Amino acid sequence: MAAAFNESYRGSPPWDIGHPQAEFVRLAKQGAIKGRVLDVGCGTGENAMLFAGLGLEVWGVDAAPLAIEKAKRKATDRGAKVTFEVRDALRLGEIQEKFDTVTDSGLFHVFPDRQRVIFAQGLHSALNTGGTYFMLCFSDEEPTGWGGPRRVSKEEIRTTFKEGWRVDWIRAARFESKFHDDGGRAWLSSITTA
Numbered sequence: 001m002a003a004a005f006n007e008s009y010r011g012s013p014p015w016d017i018g019h020p021q022a023e024f025v026r027l028a029k030q031g032a033i034k035g036r037v038l039d040v041g042c043g044t045g046e047n048a049m050l051f052a053g054l055g056l057e058v059w060g061v062d063a064a065p066l067a068i069e070k071a072k073r074k075a076t077d078r079g080a081k082v083t084f085e086v087r088d089a090l091r092l093g094e095i096q097e098k099f100d101t102v103t104d105s106g107l108f109h110v111f112p113d114r115q116r117v118i119f120a121q122g123l124h125s126a127l128n129t130g131g132t133y134f135m136l137c138f139s140d141e142e143p144t145g146w147g148g149p150r151r152v153s154k155e156e157i158r159t160t161f162k163e164g165w166r167v168d169w170i171r172a173a174r175f176e177s178k179f180h181d182d183g184g185r186a187w188l189s190s191i192t193t194a
Contacts, residue, residue, distance in 0.1 A: 035100025
């Protein structure tokens, strides 16, 4: 899967919209993004650079080396201080760092069920106790006619994060992409380590 995503960054993939996702801009304005931040599946780094602009210590990780190359170039050009690394999101424990906030813009929905459990375990190891994971994924209310990634139900989110977590809220949101004028139907979730 990582090779296919890497290949997509030879061009401009549909999720690489050239600015931070509006849902994360709102969370940042509300002060919800805080402490040490990990942006997992960061792509070309737009959300990570938004958080760094708030004066936060930010790491951005992605399995696609081309995405990380682009993110590093953007950060240099903009003077943004972010640690960008090529990392497998299913091996977050290998980072050996702890974070207060983890953000995910469109990563969770690419995993099959068994990998979601592995991903959640890695997230738990990367978050400080009481740390929060904010996840934006396509919802099961999004029509399937245009293709795109698997849609996710609220119940799937609750099932994945039932042990060792507290699901604070799951609310309807919009996921911006080049396929949608007004954003695809999504869930934005706040999930805290218990």
